[in-house]
Amino acid sequence: MSTSTWTSAIWATEEFRAELRAFVTAAIGVPERVEEVSRRPWSVVWRVTVAGRTAYAKQNCPGQAHEARLMARLAQVVPEHVVPVLAAEPDRDLLLTADLGPTVREGGGGAELATWIRIATEASVVQRELVGATDDLGLTVLSPGDALTYVADAVGRLAALAPTDPRRLAPEVAILLESLLPTVGRWAELVEDLGLPLTLLHNDLHADNLVTAPDGTLRCFDLGDSLLGDPLAGLYVPLAMAQETLGLTTDDPRLWRIADAALEVWSDLAPPAALRAALPAALQLGRLGRVESWRRCVATMTPEERAVHGSAPADRLASLLDPGPLRT
Numbered sequence: 001m002s003t004s005t006w007t008s009a010i011w012a013t014e015e016f017r018a019e020l021r022a023f024v025t026a027a028i029g030v031p032e033r034v035e036e037v038s039r040r041p042w043s044v045v046w047r048v049t050v051a052g053r054t055a056y057a058k059q060n061c062p063g064q065a066h067e068a069r070l071m072a073r074l075a076q077v078v079p080e081h082v083v084p085v086l087a088a089e090p091d092r093d094l095l096l097t098a099d100l101g102p103t104v105r106e107g108g109g110g111a112e113l114a115t116w117i118r119i120a121t122e123a124s125v126v127q128r129e130l131v132g133a134t135d136d137l138g139l140t141v142l143s144p145g146d147a148l149t150y151v152a153d154a155v156g157r158l159a160a161l162a163p164t165d166p167r168r169l170a171p172e173v174a175i176l177l178e179s180l181l182p183t184v185g186r187w188a189e190l191v192e193d194l195g196l197p198l199t200l201l202h203n204d205l206h207a208d209n210l211v212t213a214p215d216g217t218l219r220c221f222d223l224g225d226s227l228l229g230d231p232l233a234g235l236y237v238p239l240a241m242a243q244e245t246l247g248l249t250t251d252d253p254r255l256w257r258i259a260d261a262a263l264e265v266w267s268d269l270a271p272p273a274a275l276r277a278a279l280p281a282a283l284q285l286g287r288l289g290r291v292e293s294w295r296r297c298v299a300t301m302t303p304e305e306r307a308v309h310g311s312a313p314a315d316r317l318a319s320l321l322d323p324g325p326l327r328t
Helices: 008-012 014-028 067-077 113-130 144-159 171-192 231-246 253-266 272-298 303-309 312-321
Strands: 033-040 043-050 053-060 085-089 094-098 199-201 210-212 218-220 227-229
Touching: 008 014, 008 033, 014 033, 014 043, 014 053, 014 085, 014 094, 067 085, 067 094, 067 113, 113 199, 113 218, 113 231, 113 253, 144 171, 144 272, 144 312, 171 272, 171 312, 199 231, 227 231, 227 272, 231 253, 231 272, 253 272, 272 303, 272 312
Parallel strands: none
Antiparallel strands: 033 043, 043 053, 053 094, 085 094, 199 227, 210 218
């Protein structure tokens, strides 16, 4: 897909529907039904029915067009942790996966503390298994050492946009973020000192992006936001979503129960006390993953789409000024 000519409008064309049907047919047979489930500027998902069985097809915008390649690799390395991949065409970022039923949230599991402990723990286990296994997939790398430069560049770039541009960072917020830069540097040093390896960050891991397979395993999907980074940063989304879903305050000990279960996975590489001490900083840096995925999505949006979603990178960047989801 060419970023200079691409627009999400192609997903509504008959030409693309024919391309999609051909992809599905080659993989699992002639579809009896192709139903659009979700179409947004950054991705589209279809439910397809072939011989009475359901599967899901997906394609992302150019900035996130790594999912098919990534899922194909995960299906080889950690097949028990992802939804089954029926077909993947990395060059077109076309992905076809099996339907395993309702998500964890739809099944009611998102309301249970034990579910969030399991999500955080298994996510860390998968990260440990994937160290070095996804380095050649062209994913964005956002290490703790990159954080200070990343924030400074993002503030400068977004604040310099025209006042009428929906992507613009408000001047007063830019001033606050510039004054935060020394703190960002300290966060980065604290996390870097742990010496943990970079690994895959799902970057949007929550109860709506997980299903429980018939064998009882948790399987993740929707990896368009993924990048490579510090493993503790990957806990930002699960902990923030657990806090919101369970109605917990940032100092609720139940959040630490979730976090500690995940930190245990890395406790042979760094002392548990050091992991705990660095986690709040890592979670703040974890917000940068959300900035980056929105930046990639907004890059190819139409003016109309930017009017709705264009402020997302600046909004996520400004969230660095907010308290983290977990307080010591």
